[in-house]
Amino acid sequence: xxxxxxxxxxxxxxxxxxxxxxxxxxxxxxxxxxxxxxxxxxxxxxxxxxxxxxxxxxxxxxxxxxxxxxxxxxxxxxxxxxxxxxxxxxxxxxxxxxxxxxxxxxxxxxxxxxxxxxxxxxxxxxxxxxxxxxxxxxxxxxxxxxxxxxxxxxxxxxxxxxxxxxxxxxxxxxxxxxxxxxxxxxxxxxxxxxxxxxxxxxxxxxxxxxxxxxxxxxxxxxxxxxxxxxxxxxxxxxxxxxxxxxxxxxxxxxxxxxxxxxxxxxxxxxxxxxxxxxxxxxxxxxxx
Amino acid sequence: xxxxxxxxxxxxxxxxxxxxxxxxxxxxxxxxxxxxxxxxxxxxxxxxxxxxxxxxxxxxxxxxxxxxxxxxxxxxxxxxxxxxxxxxxxxxxxxxxxxxxxxxxxxxxxxxxxxxxxxxxxxxxxxxxxxxxxxxxxxxxxxxxxxxxxxxxxxxxxxxxxxxxxxxxxxxxxxxxxxxxxxxxxxxxxxxxxxxxxxxxxxxxxxxxxxxxxxxxxxxxxxxxxxxxxxxxxxxxxxxxxxxxxxxxxxxxxxxxxxxxxxxxx
Numbered sequence: 001x002x003x004x005x006x007x008x009x010x011x012x013x014x015x016x017x018x019x020x021x022x023x024x025x026x027x028x029x030x031x032x033x034x035x036x037x038x039x040x041x042x043x044x045x046x047x048x049x050x051x052x053x054x055x056x057x058x059x060x061x062x063x064x065x066x067x068x069x070x071x072x073x074x075x076x077x078x079x080x081x082x083x084x085x086x087x088x089x090x091x092x093x094x095x096x097x098x099x100x101x102x103x104x105x106x107x108x109x110x111x112x113x114x115x116x117x118x119x120x121x122x123x124x125x126x127x128x129x130x131x132x133x134x135x136x137x138x139x140x141x142x143x144x145x146x147x148x149x150x151x152x153x154x155x156x157x158x159x160x161x162x163x164x165x166x167x168x169x170x171x172x173x174x175x176x177x178x179x180x181x182x183x184x185x186x187x188x189x190x191x192x193x194x195x196x197x198x199x200x201x202x203x204x205x206x207x208x209x210x211x212x213x214x215x216x217x218x219x220x221x222x223x224x225x226x227x228x229x230x231x232x233x234x235x236x237x238x239x240x241x242x243x244x245x246x247x248x249x250x251x252x253x254x255x256x257x258x259x260x261x262x263x264x265x266x267x268x269x270x271x272x273x274x275x276x277x278x279x280x281x282x283x284x285x286x287x288x
Numbered sequence: 289x290x291x292x293x294x295x296x297x298x299x300x301x302x303x304x305x306x307x308x309x310x311x312x313x314x315x316x317x318x319x320x321x322x323x324x325x326x327x328x329x330x331x332x333x334x335x336x337x338x339x340x341x342x343x344x345x346x347x348x349x350x351x352x353x354x355x356x357x358x359x360x361x362x363x364x365x366x367x368x369x370x371x372x373x374x375x376x377x378x379x380x381x382x383x384x385x386x387x388x389x390x391x392x393x394x395x396x397x398x399x400x401x402x403x404x405x406x407x408x409x410x411x412x413x414x415x416x417x418x419x420x421x422x423x424x425x426x427x428x429x430x431x432x433x434x435x436x437x438x439x440x441x442x443x444x445x446x447x448x449x450x451x452x453x454x455x456x457x458x459x460x461x462x463x464x465x466x467x468x469x470x471x472x473x474x475x476x477x478x479x480x481x482x483x484x485x486x487x488x489x490x491x492x493x494x495x496x497x498x499x500x501x502x503x504x505x506x507x508x509x510x511x512x513x514x515x516x517x518x519x520x521x522x523x524x525x526x527x528x529x530x531x532x533x534x535x536x537x538x539x540x541x542x543x544x545x546x547x548x549x550x551x552x553x554x
Contacts, residue, residue: 011298013298
């Protein structure tokens with residue numbers, strides 16, 4: 001299916017693009033089983049860790065600039081902070097508030113804060129880490145609008161980076177979409193429009209992670225929707241098949257990934273969310 | 289001895305992350321000539337510094353107050369020396385001004401490099417020889433009259449880049465690494481050449497030797513200018529025969545007489 005695609009390494013001349021869509025609906029206030037925190041707090045903690053991972057990977061030497069391997073965006077949908085209503089906005093705070101796609105060096109130099117945070121897996125001690133995203137929750141789940149906003153940014157980015165690895169968009173949600181159709185267009189069609197945006201290396205990838213507040217069996221990178229409770233089958237249909245580099249990443253992490261696996265993880269816990277994001281953002285050989 | 293190098297295509301000259309060093313030794317102290325090449329890992333932190341520290345330390349190009357003598361070539365001696373190298377790495381004053389992010393990378397990832405070190409002995413006697421130790425896929429090729437005598441370590445072309453061994457800066461990984469230290473040696477003769485090459489170049493050399501050994505070894509023996517080396521590397525990268533990575537080639541030529549000219553290229 002992906003013959004010859006998704007091969008381009010990320011590099012400074014041809015950086016990659018990572019967009020996270022983060023559900024900020026009111027149901028994200030639910031406690032996340034086994035974590036002592038809510039889904040919103042847990043998702044923010046994991047996001048800050050994955051952003052830190054990206055910055056650390058691009059850090060090479062004392063007094064050397066962080067390398068521009070990626071442009072990164074995080075958009076929250078549900079409650080908005082800038083105006084107290086429902087919608088979609090950049091989830092970055094502090095100096096990056098309101099920004100769309102931010103070059104990684106600028107992200108690294110402009111956290112919202114640096115503070116002590118618990119470890120994601122609760123196996124190691126807490127540590128002082130940079131924070132870019134705070135937990136927010138309220139209102140409903142305008143997922144269509146989020147995908148539309150992401151599409152606008154991704155379209156401009158792909159146009160400016162025709163040789164780059166295709167954009168990676170990862171949607172983190174705990175519930176059902178509440179704004180379909182949006183602007184007269186159904187959710188599935190918004191996803192089709194998003195994944196039609198491409199670089200010379202292939203179409204935009206759209207992955208989905210469904211969070212469960214209870215400790216339910218995790219389903220990671222399924223090959224068919226059978227047995228998935230709602231909204232699993234819809235998320236499965238919207239999720240891109242995993243390209244070769246991410247299949248290799250997942251297998252290297254000990255996951256059993258079969259041919260035709262989709263970029264969907266269902267009922268995941270907090271540690272698994274971090275693992276999924278790491279798999280989904282490790283792209284070929286950062287050679288420069 | 290001459291060293292040729294080229295950074296990864298697309299990188300700045302200063303971003304070359306291999307290391308190479310040689311020392312003629314000191315007859316008054318009994319120190320033999322030594323040569324070393326290292327390949328710093330791209331994903332790690334401060335890789336160029338680590339590679340440089342390892343090769344300089346192996347051949348004995350230390351600071352005046354250096355207490356870390358070059359190691360013997362036995363496993364236990366190398367292990368002890370690497371522990372000193374790790375300690376020195378963590379005390380590097382250049383890291384004092386590190387940002388929080390740089391400190392996190394240092395703590396979580398540290399640095400990593402392959403290492404190949406070689407010592408020549410008995411050069412004034414009837415049985416001169418080379419002895420070498422290696423961790424990883426930096427390779428020594430012993431060539432006589434354009435024929436390959438020994439490749440050390442013996443790595444097939446398809447085996448390069450598959451989880452190479454190397455030297456970490458984190459103390460926890462050292463024992464396991466040293467357990468995998470390889471060693472070899474051989475008899476030398478006047479006119480022999482030793483080539484020490486980092487992995488991208490070494491892999492190409494292994495394939496080129498299989499296709500046409502005399503052509504390869506003649507080409508490398510007659511390299512006489514950095515630009516010629518860079519052109520060779522650029523051509524092979526364009527032809528997809530050489531992986532785009534930092535490349536380093538050290539050539540050591542054993543002469544029966546003193547050289548008549550010294551050429552320094554800048």
